[in-house]
Amino acid sequence: MLxxxxxxxxxxAALLLPMASAADPEADRKALVDSYTKRFPQIELQEYANxxxxxxxxxxxxxxxxxxxxxxxxxxxxxEEYFNMAFANGKGYADCFENGGVGVKQNYPYFDAEQExxxxxxxxxxxxREANGEDPLPWTAGELAAISxxxxxxxxxxxxxxxxxxxxPGAMQAYEAGKQFYYTRRGQLNFACASCHKQSAGLKLRAxxxxxxxxxxxxxxxxxxxxxEIGTLHRRFQECNVQVRAEPFEAQSEQFRNLEYxxxxxxxxxELNGPASRR
Amino acid sequence: MRIRLLIPALAIIGLLSGCxxxxxxxxxxxxxxxxxxxxxxxxRELGHxxxxxxxxxxxxxxxxDAGDEEEAxxxxxEARLHAELAIExxxxxxxxxxxxxxx
Numbered sequence: 001m002l003x004x005x006x007x008x009x010x011x012x013a014a015l016l017l018p019m020a021s022a023a024d025p026e027a028d029r030k031a032l033v034d035s036y037t038k039r040f041p042q043i044e045l046q047e048y049a050n051x052x053x054x055x056x057x058x059x060x061x062x063x064x065x066x067x068x069x070x071x072x073x074x075x076x077x078x079x080e081e082y083f084n085m086a087f088a089n090g091k092g093y094a095d096c097f098e099n100g101g102v103g104v105k106q107n108y109p110y111f112d113a114e115q116e117x118x119x120x121x122x123x124x125x126x127x128x129r130e131a132n133g134e135d136p137l138p139w140t141a142g143e144l145a146a147i148s149x150x151x152x153x154x155x156x157x158x159x160x161x162x163x164x165x166x167x168x169p170g171a172m173q174a175y176e177a178g179k180q181f182y183y184t185r186r187g188q189l190n191f192a193c194a195s196c197h198k199q200s201a202g203l204k205l206r207a208x209x210x211x212x213x214x215x216x217x218x219x220x221x222x223x224x225x226x227x228x229e230i231g232t233l234h235r236r237f238q239e240c241n242v243q244v245r246a247e248p249f250e251a252q253s254e255q256f257r258n259l260e261y262x263x264x265x266x267x268x269x270x271e272l273n274g275p276a277s278r279r
Numbered sequence: 280m281r282i283r284l285l286i287p288a289l290a291i292i293g294l295l296s297g298c299x300x301x302x303x304x305x306x307x308x309x310x311x312x313x314x315x316x317x318x319x320x321x322x323r324e325l326g327h328x329x330x331x332x333x334x335x336x337x338x339x340x341x342x343x344d345a346g347d348e349e350e351a352x353x354x355x356x357e358a359r360l361h362a363e364l365a366i367e368x369x370x371x372x373x374x375x376x377x378x379x380x381x382x
Contacts, residue, residue, distance in 0.1 A: 183376040185368065188329045188361065194379060247328040255326065 023176050025164045025265050032198075032266050036214050040202060048215030049273050055202050056209045063277065072149055072223040072275040075230040079150025082143055087132040093147070096128035105155035105272055109261050110163065111171035118174050118257040122148055122232055126252075139251035140235035145221045149230050152221065152274035160218065160272060162265045178262030181255055182213070187246030193259075208279065217264040219276035230275060233260060308343050311355035312336065318362035325369035331361050 036048065043054050053060040083101065086092050094100035098107075108121040119127070125147055126136040137144035164175045182193045193213065196205065201212040220233040227235075234251035237259065241248035249255045303317070304310035315336060322328040339354035 179380060180376050183380045184372045185375075186327055186372070188331050188364075190368065192376070192379065242330060245330050247323065247330045247332075249326075 049218040051211035052209040075146045075149040079146035102154045106158040113168045118261045145230045149275040178258035181259045187244030189244040191244040217267045219274040223277045308351045315359035322362045322365035327365045327369035
């Protein structure tokens with residue numbers, strides 16, 4: 001392997017990481033909540049789960065009208081059908097999840113001690129398929145997104161409760177890696193997630209108002225008008241990467257799963273309100 | 280005596296010319312592309328590759344196909360520059376993100 005200055009710098013930074021202040025997800029979450037509530041005292045906490053519609057009255061009105069006939073309804077119906085379809089071996093998704101897969105989304109993602117990685121709901125869906133002799137589904141749209149939409153629907157109103165256990169090796173590192181990703185500038189435009197969703201939250205970027213990271217994880221998967229279909233959170237991560245002119249990571253890559261872990265922890269205490277519709 | 284000095288001298292010359300000869304020749308189109316791809320591979324390994332790289336390389340290939348080698352080399356070297364900037368970004372961000380993460 002070629003030893004380059006940048007690799008040396010990354011190695012030094014990695015070695016210094018444990019020496020930095022000890023990771024404290026709960027302190028991070030409280031500080032993030034505090035930073036937004038001080039900036040936007042007029043917005044009720046649970047409203048952050050509605051993203052830009054908490055900030056933009058005109059957009060909110062249009063969104064509420066759409067909620068009369070939600071565009072994600074078809075995905076929920078299809079997702080329920082897929083969910084209840086038996087695999088070739090006679091088993092089904094209900095056999096893979098606690099409580100038969102109903103009302104469980106608030107516990108995802110979680111750090112699996114045995115697998116030594118973050119497991120998202122979408123990863124768990126495909127792991128269920130593979131464990132039962134089925135081929136995995138594409139990650140970002142279609143059947144998997146529909147199943148995720150159905151499971152999100154059955155979990156609506158449940159309170160996000162993601163854990164980063166200190167006694168599980170790797171969990172805190174995964175959380176910290178997700179946090180690092182969130183704050184790291186990337187792409188030719190040199191933006192971090194935080195550049196838009198923390199620093200510039202509530203402000204306009206071209207025609208759109210930027211949502212806060214608080215509440216980001218509550219409402220996925222999402223029917224985005226620009227997609228014309230329902231899509232997953234990692235699809236949005238990829239899109240954001242592309243928008244800042246970075247090569248996107250693969251959906252359900254370790255980097256994106258760690259990012260989802262961090263982001264969802266930040267929304268602990270919020271009620272799930274997915275699936276949702278967005279512009 | 281002269282022969283005894285010649286062998287180590289030749290070895291030194293060989294080493295020096297070997298050092299000068301490493302790395303692709305960026306004054307040629309294939310060399311410029313190879314150099315660019317090496318840098319992009321490094322940027323990808325660091326998780327910081329830019330998506331501006333591939334379009335530039337495609338434009339370089341198109342220029343080369345059209346017989347404009349000078350433009351092809353220029354574009355391939357520009358792609359290499361994007362990859363080098365991405366590597367520099369990775370290096371800076373390895374420490375800088377933490378300052379941004381303070382509340």
